[in-house]
Amino acid sequence: MIRRRWFAGALFGALALALTFLTLPVVAIFVEATPGELVGSLDEPGVLDALWLSLRTTLTALLIIIVVGTPAAYLLATRRFRGRELVITLVELPLLLPPAVAGVGLLATLGPAGLIGGAIEDAGIQIVFETVAVVIALTFVAAPFFLRSAQAAFASVDRTWLEASRTLGSSEARTFLRVAVPAASPGLLAGLALAWGRALGEFGATLIFAGSFRGRTQTAPLAIYERLGTDFTAALALSAALVAASAALLLSVKLLSGLRTADAAY
């Protein structure tokens, strides 16, 4: 009895330690400055700009990921072909790539002296250190998160549903839009939330590939880094905004995966 109580105590202790360690920094962001100060510093020049840029670039990246990633994931989930496993591995590789490496890789590809960057620059298109570079960096690091969940979501759609749709007069394209996508939507949305979370927090690849220019390539995480030494309250305000966004995303993922398990029970 005593032995068991000792062990239960150890378990609770471990959880309490983990909880404190993981939540304290988040709590500190909101405690270090008064709410008034936080809201006030959002007015500082560049702070709102950074949040606005983060919103615009992440949403653009998400749009690209949805439009290209959804059909690609559907293909990977529903067809068997030679080299499929290799393709899946290659597509998921950026998940494990350090962000700095991603940034260097993008520079080596699209930079002025890069693999195809020279040709693009000759065509008069400027990428590096422009907003478009931010979008490219975000798409690169976030897409694998979506592809992974979307592929799993499509794979779990009953194949006979797709066949039933065909025998009911729907083409493959209509079957994709009317049956596969709606049936996989909880998993697709969860993947989207994960990708968005990853894109919002992106720092290393963006800094290396796009730089940190206010209003052009300085997203919220980069703005936080720049203000650390000069305006800590503004850094706190930006952090608080990102915490709120992350919490909202986490909550929606939880809700959606709850929906998905409810569906799977059928």
Next chain:
Amino acid sequence: MLRIEARTTLRHFELEAELEAPAGTCVALAGPSGAGKSTLLRIAAGLLRPEHGRVTCGDEVWLDTASGRELAPEQRACGYVFQDYALFGHLRAWQNVAYGLRRLPRAQRRSRAQELLEQFGIGDLAEARPATLSGGERQRVALARALAPQPRALLLDEPLSALDARTRASASRELATVLRDAGVPALLVTHDFMEAAVLGDRVAVIDAGRIVQQGSAGDLAAAPASAFVADFTGAVVLTGMAREGPDGTTLVDLDGGGVATSTDRRTGRVALSVHPWEIALEPAGAYSEGSAQNRLEAEVVTVTAIGNRVRVGLSAPQPLVAEVTGAAVGGLHLEAGVRVAATWKATATRLVSL
């Protein structure tokens, strides 16, 4: 008329089959699991392309590998009822039915779907999601959905196997009516000979990718072309009307004449089944003192040796088959044309409601 010819390599054997279903009739494709039944159905629907094959429906060519013509499944207009019904889980019952109603203007789709669900007696479940429906209700939604686009042929893959035993009898009765009323060629796959006998106007037995025999269920049971068909058909199946008999028994007035007794309690239309080895043969006209309550006079049609048994096909108002020993064949002088009496016990007689 739906016509399928296919030759293709499956995992364990070569599928090589030809099958015809005239308009308004249901051909039951029966055979053990893995015999290639569903494969043939999928070929008909266009969900699978055989190495060589030709599928025609009326004057339309759906597939002809020789000329390279192949219509996609959505161009073939055949209603397909899947084994587990494959209802779209994210859509309501009426939306499932309306899914194939694309020829109708959008505004009419809902009322047409509602109408069909009402025909199947589940109009009040139009708003329900498939997950909340019972097996029998799902089957009706699946049938309504398959019939909604007015298909030119109906393909059914084990349509009763997902149901529990209690629902199956009533579902089978309804399905028989639906198939009769649909007026299009129907091809139904089942691993249960009894089900094939009840639902199919004709039965085709398939084994290891080849159709080994076709005919009415009675013909197949009475004159199996091979030991496999004999084993697969198993029981003799007769149909008739059941009424209450003495001492808690049931009397069945057999279609075409004759009365049989069973200890199963049923009323109304029934299928009666008895195993061939339960049926004894004796000379016609000579009443024995045995305990068998059932006795039908019949003429011997075929005598087939299967191992150490002899299968005797009999022509009564409905075909019968008995399995006896070689000695009995000699004793009774069994050969085609001889008249005998088939007898069996009421306790060996199973009844299934139709």
